[in-house]
Amino acid sequence: MNAPGNNQMIAPKIQKQLVNACAVETTNAILADLGDRWFTLLLDEARDCSVKEQMAVVIRYVNKHGEVIERFMAVVHVATTTAACLKEAIDSLFAKYGLSVARLRGQGYDGASNMSGEFNGLKSLIMKENPYALYVHCFAHQLQLVVVAVAQANQYVCDFMWIVGSIVNTSASSCKRADKLRQLEHDRKVKLLER
Incomplete structure (x- = not known):
């Protein structure tokens, strides 16, 4: 009420600064909770809609109450998905946050050779520095592989997934259709409530 009417903070530059400030404070809170405890690194890389390779970084640790905590840390742009490039990005991220x-x-990680390769994968590069950083194949990725294999073996499941995919693609491909x-x-819910 005491601020001027034009002080709405809706300029894109200001909004980006506000979002960045929130991200910094959130990351600082995560790092404070982590303290000097041991942690696990979870990574996955993917190409975004602007055709840039991005690496999502998550850490998992046990807090002072004995609870397993999993926190998203950052999305890091990587030039390529080679193990050396990913390792360089991790080293940079660790230096930035004091890890x-x-x-x-x-x-x-998933089972891609650049991630889990026995000799030149990211897993191996990290284990050369720290042999206690044991590698575990990502269980979510394993579950996805199992679901895909089961779905492909059952024609009813295949047909169901195709129908669901078609419905999602049809309804989500156009803003007008979604609206x-x-x-x-x-309207349907209003009619039901009126009854």
């Missing part, structure tokens, strides 16, 4: 590879006790579907659902 040490010596405190790393686990690694979790129309929302409006139809809204």
Whole structure:
């Protein structure tokens, strides 16, 4: 109420600064909770809609209450998905946040050779620095592989997934269609409430 009417902070530059400030404070809170405890590193890389390779970084640790905590730390742009490039990005991230590879006790990635390769994979590069950073294949990725294999073996499941995919693609491909579907659902609920 005491601020001027034009002080709405809606300029894109200001909004980006606010978001960045929130991200910094959140990261500082995570690092404070982590303290000097051991932690595990979980990574996955993917190409975003602007066709840039991005690496998502998550850490997992046990807090002072004995609870297993998993926190998203950052999305890091990587030039390529080679193990050396990913390792360089991790080293840079660790330096930025004051994390040490010596405190790393686990690694979790998918089964791609650049990540889990026995000789030249990211797993091997990290284990050369810290042999206690044991590698575990990502269970979510393993579950996805099992679901895909089971779905492909069962024609009913295959057909169901194809139908669901078609519905999602049809409804989500157009903003107008999505708005129309929302409006139809809204109208249906209003009629049910009126009864």
